Amino acid sequence: MPPADQVRDALERILASDVFARSERARDLLRYLVEQDVAGNADRLKGFSIGVDVFHKDDQFDPATDTVVRVQAGRLRDLLQQYYEGDGASDPLRISVPRGSYVPEYHVADSTVACVASAATPEQNDVGKTANRRALPFLAIGLLLLAVLGGVAGYRSFAPPSPGSADVQGVQRAAAPFGFSDTTGSVPGDLLPSVYMSVEAGDYGGERIAAAVRRGLSGFDTVHVIAPPMQPGESGKVRRTDFLFLIGQASTPGEVHVELQNVSNGKVVLSRNLAIADRDQRAIEDIVADLLTTVASVSGVLYADLAENRAETPLARCLTLNEAFYRDQQADAHRTAYECFEDLRNARVSSALIYAELAALHMQSIVNRYDYPEQASEQQALDYARRAVQLAPSSPSAHRAMGYVLSRTANLSEAMRWVHKAYALNEFDLSMAASYGYALIFAGDYAAGTPILHRAVMAASAHPTWWDYGLFLGRFMLGEMEAASSAVSPLASSDRAHYLAARLVVAYELGDREKVDALLGRLRAGNSAFAANPEAFFRKGNYPESLTNRLVETLRAAGLMGAS
Missing domain, CATH: 3.30.160 (Double Stranded RNA Binding Domain)
Structure with a gap:
């Protein structure tokens, strides 16, 4: 947390601005939140206490039915965004109140890393401590965070069909309602x-x-x-x-x-x-x-x-093109999406989404060695990500993009902290929850990642099978074999080698010899390379060492390796 005098100076600049001059309630709420936080009372910043202390509710106040606190907090976030897009654009220290919380956060404008309030939740602190204990290579976490960037794409197959990249380009050129x-x-x-x-x-x-x-x-x-x-x-x-x-x-x-x-x-x-x-x-x-x-x-x-209906705005078109790229990562789809966002940026359209997606796409051009843009650099990707966070300090997309960029340019714990924040800012996005839980499992934190992924699987009316596979991995490493058996059930129709191996592991652990023999036969018949050396598959996929060793040990015990 920045020094208290810097925080108070930033607060007074906001309260004295024209944006806040018209809203006494917003001024009172922001002053209360910041002063309580600076005083070390962040744990008091709950709906009930805010309703009583700021809005003078009595002790019968129920924030679940009386929405005054949530409504005013939303209004406060809007006013803060207006302030930092105008008079406060050059402020050296920014204050935000993230969605889903009333504890302020503080962002140093010229720093890559946001300075999060000292009174983080126990869950946040635990995640940070866990990440510091991991030594996962940057490439591994980069691939996992790419799952976070494109995680929502897996949900598209359960939504009504939408145009592919070629069709979307036609919409972009032909019938846009806005220029x-x-x-x-x-x-x-x-x-x-x-x-x-x-x-x-x-x-x-x-x-x-x-x-x-x-x-x-x-x-x-x-x-x-x-x-x-x-x-x-x-x-x-x-x-x-x-x-x-x-x-x-x-x-x-x-x-x-x-x-x-x-x-x-x-x-x-x-x-x-x-x-x-x-x-x-x-x-x-x-x-x-x-x-x-x-x-x-x-x-x-x-x-x-x-x-x-060919009714996309320019930004909506770019987001759809971006989605098409993550579904089929080809150089031409990448360039089409990148140029679309560049056009908006060059037209001086101000949106955190534009810079967040430019940051991720710029990093993709480096990772995949695309020809466009020329002379792509990690510094440029970082600049885009920083700009996204500055424009919208509470944007999940901005935090997600920063996490991905930092996975390539900084340390794992810092990258994971940003991805955790992206998830915390929008727990209603099940694809984000699934991707974050999956990333934690692949970072070796099975106890933290499994419940998050379980919630996504159970809440979603439809979801891609990689959610189930990730949940199996977490349950397996926690020794919860009955739950692991439930997780692999949706994989039964697939002949993918690692899905068959997951079902084989469960059958062996539960003593189902008939199913073990049947799955061994399918693996040897259709996936001979995997059957000969599954360890190579897991290591190429950057599975954690503990997970790789236990999977290989169980598959060997089941008879996959060393058997004719």
Whole structure:
């Protein structure tokens, strides 16, 4: 944490600015959060205490039903962003309040690394300590963090089809509703699809879903969330990129109906009944996380609808091209995505997403030795990532990109800290959770990574099989063989060598000799190279030493190696 006098100086500059002059509540809230943190009372920064101390609620205040603290915190984050895009652009120390927390963070403007508040959560401290104990090569963690960068792509196969890179280029050239001149100088929200909400279910269940949807959507920096509901008579202002979440009662008791509509044409993009009877808050948040991962990510139904209707903004088009590259990493797809973001940057469009994706793509050009851009450098990738964090200190995408860049230029613990922060900023993105859990498992931290990956697998209505495989690895190393058996069940239809090996390991550990013999036969018949030397596969994949040794030992005991 920076010196207290520097923090207080930064605070007073913010409070004295024109941006904050119009909001007494935001000034009171920010002063309270920072002063409590500086005084060492970060553990007091909870919804209840803030409601009582700042907004003068009585001791019956319930932050779960009274949203004043969450609403004002969201307003505060918006004002901080406005301040740092204007009067505070040159401030040497920046203050942010990340989504999902009320503990301030402090960022030194000319430093690569954000100075996180000293009162980090025990989970954050444990992750940092664990990462420091690991000596995973940079290439290994770089590949894992690439899974984080492209992790959402695995979800696309369960969303409605969207154009491939060639089709998207056609959309870009042919029928865009906005030109660069329309967006130059615009705030980022103008470049993204907007999501409004309308809550028609007045019961407690509907309000719980609505609160979770609002909170979850605010973590996705791929959409612009509009808090006030869309008012009648504003039809003339409707854009083709406006969407509306309708939350109402379902016909079945104990369920809430959720519907996503394209406002411009009335098309229902998604419709679900959410069963919430007897569900606790965490279970409801997991239901909403599945919903929002399906909707709000670039691989989700919302962006697919934009592409289908040729209604993408320039930034949305670039994000879709970027998604196409991570699904099929070819040099031409990389250049198309890179040039798209460059066009926006050259048009002086200000968005953390632009610089975050430029940072990752720039690093990809180095890793994969692409010809474009010429003279790519790690320093340039780092500059892009730093700019993304400066533009939006609470952006998951900015933190994710910084983690990837640092995996190539700094130490593992620092890279993992940034990726952990990206996950913490948006726990409603199940693909991010799965990728972070997977990365922890491949860093050898099975106890930390397995529960995170388990939550993603259990919450998602559909997911790629690498989630199940990663969960198997974690369960196996924790000695939880019954749970490992459940994890490999979805792999039964695949003939991939490492999936067959996972099922073989489980069958051997559970004493199922008939299944062991059948799987040995399939591995030897169709995967002879793996069967002859599985250790080479695991080492090439940068599996942790402990995991490699135990897998090889078990496969040998099962009869895979050394048998005719």
